[in-house]
Amino acid sequence: MGVIAYDMEITSSIAPAKMFKAFVLDSDDLIPKILPQVIKSAEIIEGEGGAGTIKLITFGKGSQFKSVKHRVDGIDRENFTYSYSIIEGDTLMGMLESISYEIKIQTTPNGGSICKNSSKNHTKGDAQITEDQIKDGKDKAAGMFKAVEAYLLANPDAYN
Template identity: 55%
Template sequence: MGVFTFDDDFTSTVAPARLFRAFVLDADNLFPKIAPQAAKSAETVVGNGGPGTIKKITFPDGKYVKQRLDSIDHDNFSYGHSVIEGDVLSAELEKIAHVTKFVASPNGGTIIKVTTNFHTVGNAHVDEAKAKEGKEKAAGLFKLVEGYLQANPGAYN
């Protein structure tokens, strides 16, 4: 098995606590509402919301992923999850693990730090174009959540 790691930073004008509440704690409700093109539904398959919980996210085209919550730190606004099953995984990918941290920036906003580990089967390599596509989708979701929070200043306080 190989592991390929990518680190990405995104910025937001919204404070870390609000982003964390919206993007992590209420994603199941918020994403289908503000990004129906990205997520049709989310359902808990196993668990109660803590580490080990597995959720199935269904996309508008009927494809899906299952992701496991690996860690969550409410005090430091960070969490880790792994895509463990579904249409984004190929025969060469065992799982995709993400660790996301929402860090306060000097201007009152947030620096969103994401580490992504692609766990491959055997000596397989990561398709760089697909990795870039995933990064762009994540950036788009962060911007959608940011826009929603800016337009709704009372939400997730």
């Protein structure tokens, strides 16, 4: 098994606490509401929401994938960090054991935020991931983050 890692950063004018509430803590409800073509639903199938919780994410009609199981690995509400792993589902494409993510939302000098996302793709055997597949994953993550940002800008009283 190999590990293919990549990092990405996305900036926002939204303060970290508000972005963390919307993008992480309420994502199971918010993302299907604002991006139903991407995520149809997210439901907890085991646990209480903290570390060890297993969620079933069902993708929308616009997705090439059907569903994934997502395990919460850690959550720190004070430091705005969240880690989780995709442990099952067709997004693993039969070539990955799992994908681990670590998200950290930090304050920028202008009062906005920067989302730092680290990803580790744990491959089966000598499977390889192409640059296009990595770019596609980054683009999808950035698109969801920017959709949450747009929602928060359009609804300034949400998540205060």
